Amino acid sequence: MIQLMCVGWVIGIASIGKTFPILQSLILPCIALFILSLLLKLTVLKPVHTLWFKFLQLCLGFSLGISLGYSYAQQQLNDRLNFREKQAEQVEVIAYVKTINELSESSIQQKIQVLNRHTEVVQWQTFLKNEKQADHQPVLELGQYYHLQGKTLPAHSYATQGVFDQEQWYLQQNIMSGFKVTSVQKLSEQDISALGYGRYVRQQHSILNQFQLWMEQQRLVLRNFIDQQPVKHKGLLLALLTGDKSLLTPETEQLFQRFGMNHLLAISGPHVLIFALLVCWSLHQLICRYCPQVYLKWPKQYLLIVPFCICVLLYCAFVGFEIPALRTLLTCLLISGLVLLKQKIQPLSVLLLSASILLMFDPFSILSAAFWLSYGACFVLLRIYQTVQQKGHAEEIKTKTQAIKIQLKILIESQWKIFLALFPLMLIFFKQVAWITPLSNLFAIPWIGIIIVPLDVIAALCYFIFEPLGSLIFQINDLCLSILLIFMHGLDQIFSPALQPVTMSFWMLLSLCLGLIILFLPRGVVPKTWSVLCFVPLIMIDSNKNEFELTVLDVGQGQAIFVRDQDQTMMIDTGGNYDESKFSVGKQIILPFLSVNGVSELNQLILTHLDQDHKGAYESIKADLPINTIYSNEQLAVANSSQFDYCHQGQKWQWNDRVKMTILSPKAEQLVNAKDEKNEMSCVVYLQVTNAEPYQNFLLMGDAGWPTEYQILQDYPNLKVDVLVLGHHGSRHSSAYHFLKQLKPKLAVASAGFNNRYKHPSVVVESRLKELKIPLLSTIKQGSIHFSKHKSIMAIEFERDSQQWLKP
Template sequence: MQLICLGWVIGIATMGKTFPMLQSLLIPSIVLFIIVVLLKWTVLKHDHSLYFKCLQLCIGFSLGMTLGYSYAYMQLTDRLAFREQQTEQVEVIVYVKNLNEWGDQSIQQKIQVLNRHAEVVQWQAFLKNEIDLKQQTSLELGQYYRLQGNTRPAHSYATKGSFDQEQWYIQQNIMSGFKVSAVQKLSEQDIYSLGYGRYVRQQHSVLNQVRLWVEQQRLALRHFIAQQPVRNKGLLLALLTGDQSLLQPETEQLFQRFGMSHLLAISGPHVLIFALLLCWSLHQLICRYCPQIYLKCPKQYLLILPFCLCVLLYCAFVGFEIPALRTLLTCLLMSAFVLLKQKIQPLSILLFSASILLIFDPFSILSAAFWLSYGACFVLLRIYQTVQQQNHLEEIKTWTQAIKIQLKILIESQWKISLALLPLMLVFFKQIAWVTPLSNLFAIPWIGLLIVPLDIIAAFGYFIFEPLGGLFFQINDLCISGLLLFIQWLDWIFSPTLQPIAMNTWTLFSLCLGLVILFLPRGVVPKLWVILCFIPLIAVDADQNDFELTVLDVGQGQAIFIRDQEQTLMIDMGGNYDESKFSVGKQIILPFLSVNGVSQLNQLILTHLDQDHRGGYESIKHDFPIKKVYSNEQLDVENLSQFDYCHQGQQWHWSDRVNISVLSPKPEHLARAKFEKNERSCVVYLQVKNVQPYQNFLLMGDAGWETEYHILQAYPDLKVDVLVLGHHGSRHSSAYHFLKQLKPKLTVASAGWNNRYGHPSVMVESRLKDLNIPLLTTIEHGSIRFFKQKNIMSIAFERDSQRWLKH
C-alpha cells in the first residue's frame, strides 16, 4: 500500500508534463494488479518468495504512478479549459466569498465569476486603493456585484528558473486577473432575475454559510489588530491567521534575508498548539469537576474528538493552507489508528496523508509549501524515531538532564531540517542564507512556545471580551519586539545576505541522493557512500557543457546566454522600467544562471545602455561576478570586473569550433553612441563549426537600417543561419533588402507579450513572410534554446516544457 501511495504522489508530481507511455500503461497496470491480487488470495496464498514479493511491489508502484499521472492529466485539462487567453474589456457578475489581500498599489480580491462560462470560475480582481478609500466601492464578503474592467490573463516569463505566474494561477484555481474600473452592487433579487438563483441557493447552505462566517471573523480580526496601539501589527496577524496584509515590506525582507519566511506562514505546529491548548484546558476541567469520566472512557479516546475538531476549526480559520491541511489529515489518520488500536507507522501516515490531500487537491503538488511541509515533517519523524531509541537507552533522572536532552533535540532538529530541506530550497528559491540554522534555533522556540500561544489566547480574548484581547495583543507585541531585537542584533553582527547557488540538475540529484543516504537508519546503506554522492558538488568537468545559445524570455527587452564548455557569455541582461518594483536581473537572470550551474560569467556584452538591455545588469552587478564587461558607452562596473568598449574588429576564439566577433560599431563611431544608442549597438556574429543546420548567428542588438546597410557593405559575403532581429522586430530595423541578401534560415524576435510598441512589427512579419523566412518570438515560444547534440544544432522552446505554458 505504501508503494501504491508513493507511486500516486510521483504520478501527480508529473502534472504539466506529457508522457504518452504512462497513459498507455494504465489499463495493463490495473489488469496486472487484479491478477496479482487474485493469485495472492488463491493459488499463491502461502507463497512468500522474494520474486513474487518484488513483482507485487513493482506492479503496485506502477499502478499508483499511472493512476496519479492520468488523474493529474485529466484535472489539469479540465482547469485549463476555463483559462482566459486574451486581454479584453468585459462586464461580469461576481460573488465575493474570500478575504481580500491588501497591497501597496492595489487590493487583490478573489471573485467568483457567474456569467463567463457554464460553470462558475474564480478570477483575481485588482482594485486601486484610491477607489476603495475615496468612493467606498470595496467588495464586501457575501455580496454580489456587477464589475466592469479588463481581463489580465497570466503570462509568465517562460525562462527556466524564474517564477512561473501561470503555474501559480493554476495552483490557486485563478483563471484570470481582472483590473476593475467600475463597481455596482447587486441584491440577491437582482441575481435571481439574472438567472443565477441556483447559485444563490447553494450559498445559503450550512457549509457555505459557515465558510463565509469564518472569513468575516478573519476580516474583523484584521481590522481589530490594525486599530491596536502596537508596533508589530503585521507579525501579530500573520502568525495568527497567515494573513500578511498588515506586514511591512521591511519586516518581510528581514525574515527573507535570515531564511525565516516560512515562519510567517501557518504551519502544523500553529494548528497543534491551538488544539493542545484547548484540550489541555478541557482535561483540567474534567480532572477538577468530574474525573470519574476517565474510568469509563480512557483519556486518549475521550479527547480525540475535541482535538480533531480544534484542528479542523483552526484549519478553517487560516483558510485551509497546505501545511494546516497536512496537519489535519495526519491528525485524523493517527486518531483513526488509535481508535482502531492499530500500530502507528509515521512514514505510512505521512504517505497516506499526502495521497489523500492530492485526491482532493492535486494542484497542491505545484506548491512549494507541499514539498517543504512534508519534507520537514519527514525529517522530524526521523528525529522522533532517533529520540525514541535513545530514550530506551537513557534514563532521565533529573530535570537538568531533561533540559539538556530537549536542547540537544532542538539543536539537532534545526541542523538536520536545514540540511535536509536544502535541495528543496535550491529548487524553489535558488538561494540560501547561511545564518538560517542559527536564527531558527532561537526564533522557532520563541515563536512556537511564546508568541503563537499568546496570539491564540489574545484571539480568544477578542471573541470573548475585546479589551482583554487587546491587552494580550499588546503583551505579545512586546514579545515580538524582543524577537526582532535579537534578529537585528544578528543582522548587526553578521549582515547576512541571500546567496544565489548555482547547481545544475546532475549536482542537485547527487546532493539529494547523498542526503537520503545520510538520513536513512543505520545499517541500511553504508554512510561512506555519501562521499561518492557529494563528489559532483566539488568536481569540475570542463567538457560537460556543450555549446548552447539561449534567447531568454525577459519580456520587452533582450538577454542572450551563450556557453561552450567552461566559457560563458551574455549579450544584454534585459531590464524592467523600474528594477526596484520587478527586477529582471534578480528574478529572471540570476535564477536562470543558477539552474544552469553558472556561478560567474567570463564576459558580458551590453549592446547599448538602454534600460531594457542593461537594467538587469545594474540590479545584480554587486551580487554576481563577471570578469569583463563590454559596451558601446562608458559604464561603471564592479572592482573585480574589467571594462572595455565593444567595436568592430574584436574577436574571441573560444575553441576550434566557436568564434565570436563584433561587426559594429566602428571605433570612430563610439563617440556618437551616447546620442545614437540604437544605431551604435554592438552587433555580434557567432560561428559554430561542424554542425547543421544552424552554424552562423547574427545578433543585432537595437541596430536599425543604417547599421544594416554598413554591415552589408563591409561584409558582402556574410553567411547567416539565425538572425536575432534588431530592436525586437521594430519596423525601423530588418529592412527588406537586408533580409533578402542575408536570407537566414530562421529569425528570432525578443519581445514582451502585449507590449505597447507592437513588436515584432506587422511590417517586419510581412517582409519575412514574403521572403519565406520563419520567425520565432519569445512571446509565443518563451526562451528559445539552440543546443548542440553531436553534429546537430537542435532547438527547444521553454513553453513546450509545461502544458499551462502553451497558448
C-alpha cells in the same frame, strides 16, 4: 505495498504538466496485472511466499500508483486549462465575493467567483487601488454580488529556466485570470436570481457555505481589530495568527527573508496543534475539577480525541485551509482513526497516506513549495523522533538537568538536520539560501512556538469572549515580538545575513538529493556509505564544461542572450524592467537562470547599448555577479572586479577553435555618436560555431535599424547567417526587406514582451519574413529559445514546451 503505492501516486501527481504517453497507456495493464496477482496470492499461490512474487507485486503496485497519479493529475489539469483566459480584453462580469482580500501598500487583491464567463463558476483575481490611497475607491465586500467592468490580465510567465512561473502559481491557486477593475456596481440577491443565477444563490445559503463565509468574516473582523491596536508589530501579530500578510511591512518581511525564516509567517502545523492543545488542555482541566469520574468510563485519549480533531478542523477553516494546515488536519484524522480502532501507528505510513489523500482532493498542491517543504520537514522531524525514541529506551534520564540537556541537543540537532534536508528544496524553489537560518532558528522557533503563537491564539480567543482582555494580551505579545526583533537585529548587525544564490546544475542537484535521502533513511534500509558515492559528483563534475549553447532568454520587452562553450561564459545584454526596484529582471530572471545552469560568474558581458531594456538588469546585479570584462558602445560605471572596454567593428574573440565572435558595428569613429544615436550605434555581434548543422552562424542585431543593416551589407557582402536575432525586437524600422532577402537566414528570432505596447514583433516584419519563407520564433510564443550543440548537431528547444500550461 500501500506505502509503495502511495509513493507511486505522489510521483505520478508530481509529473503533472509533463508529457508521458506511456504512463497513460499503462493504466489498464497495471490494473489487470495487479488484480491478477492479488487473485493468485489468495488462491493458487496462497501457501507460497516466494521473494520474486513479492517483488513482482511491489513493482506492480508502484507502477499502478504512478500511472493512476499521472492520469488523474493530467485530467484535472486539462479541465482547469479549459477555463483559463488567454487574451487581454475588456469584459463585464457578474461576481460573488466569498474570501477575504489581501492588502498591500498600493493595491487590494481580491479573489472573486465569476458567474457569467463559463458554464461553470471560475475564480479570478481582481486588482483595485488601496482605499487608503484612494478614498472613493469602492471595496468589494464579503458575501456580496457585483457587476464589474474591467480588463482581463491573463497570466503570462517569463518562460525562462529557473524563474518563478506565474502561470503555474495561478493554476495552483485556481485563478483563471487576473482582472483590473474599472467600474463596480453592487447587486442584490434578487438581481442575481433575475439574471438566471438563482441556483448559485441557493448554494451559497447552504450550511457549509454559510459557515465558510462566517469564518472569513471573523478573519476580517480580527484583522481590523489588530489594525486598530496600539502595537508596533501588528503585521507580525496577524501573520503569525492567520497567515494574512496584509498588515506586514516590507522591511519586516525582508528581515525574515534574510534570515531564511519567511516560512514562519505562514500558518504551519504547530500553529494548528497549539490551538487544539490549548483548548483540549482547558477542557481536561474542567473535567478533572468538576467531573473526573468521566475518565473512568472513557479514557482520556478517547474522550479528548474528538474535540481535538474539531479544534484542528476549525483552525484550518479559519486560516483558509492552507496546505500545511491541511497536512496537519489529515494527519490528525488518520492518527485519531488508528487510535480509536486500536491499530498500531506507523508514522511514515501516516505521512504518506496524508500526502496521498491531500493530492486526491487537490492535485495542484504538488506545485506548491509549501507542500514539499511541509512534508519534508515532517519527514525529518519524524526521523529525529524515531532516533530519540531508540536512544530513550537505551538511556535512563535521572535528573531535570539531563532532560534539559537532551532537549537542547534535540533542538540543535533538529535545526541543522532540517536545514540540510530542505537545502535541495530551497534551491529548487527559491534558488538561494540563508546560511544563518539554523543559528537564528535556535532562538526564534522556541520563542515563537512556546510564547508568541500561544499568546496570539489566547488573545484571539479572548477577543471573541472579552474584547479588552484580548487587546491586553495582544499588547503583551507585542512586547514579546519586540524581544524577538531585537535578537534578529542584533544578529543582523553582527553577521549581516543575506540570501546567497547557489549555482548547481541539474545533475549536481540530483546527486545531492539522492545522497541526503540515503542519509535520512532509517538504518538498515540502504548502507549510509552509499551517500558518499552520491556526493562525489558534486566535487568531480565541472558544471562549466559544456558543449556550445546559446539561449535567447525570455525577459519580457527587452533582450538578454546567454552564450557558453566549455569553460567560457558570456552574456549579450541583460534585459531590464523600466523600474528595477518594482520588478528586477536582474534578480528575478537573470540570476536564477544563471544559478540553475551552474554559472556563478561571467567572462564577458556585451551591452549592445545602454537602453534600459538592454542594460537595466545589469545595474541591479553588478554587485552580485562577478564579470571579468564588460563591453558597450558608451562608457558606464562597472563594479571594481570588472574591466570596461568599448565595442567596435573589427573586434574578435575565439574560444577553443570552435567558437568565433566578431563585432560588425559600430565603427570606432562612430562611437562619438553613441549617446545621441543609441539604437543605431548598437554593438552588432556575429557568432560562428564550427562543425555545427543546421545552425552555425548567428547574427545578433541589438536595436540596430535600417542604416546599420545597409552598412553591414556594404561591409560584409558575403555574410552567411543561419539564425538572425531581429533588430529592435522585430520593429518595423528594422529588418528591411532587402536585408532579409540578401541574408536569407534559416530562422529569425524576436525577443519581445507579451502584450507589449509597441506591438513587437511588427506585423510588417512578420509579413516580410512570411513572404521570404523565413520562419519566425519569438520569446512571446516560445519563451526562452535554447540552441545547443551535441556532437555536430545544433538542436533547438523552447522553454514553453517544457510544461503543458506554458504552451501557447
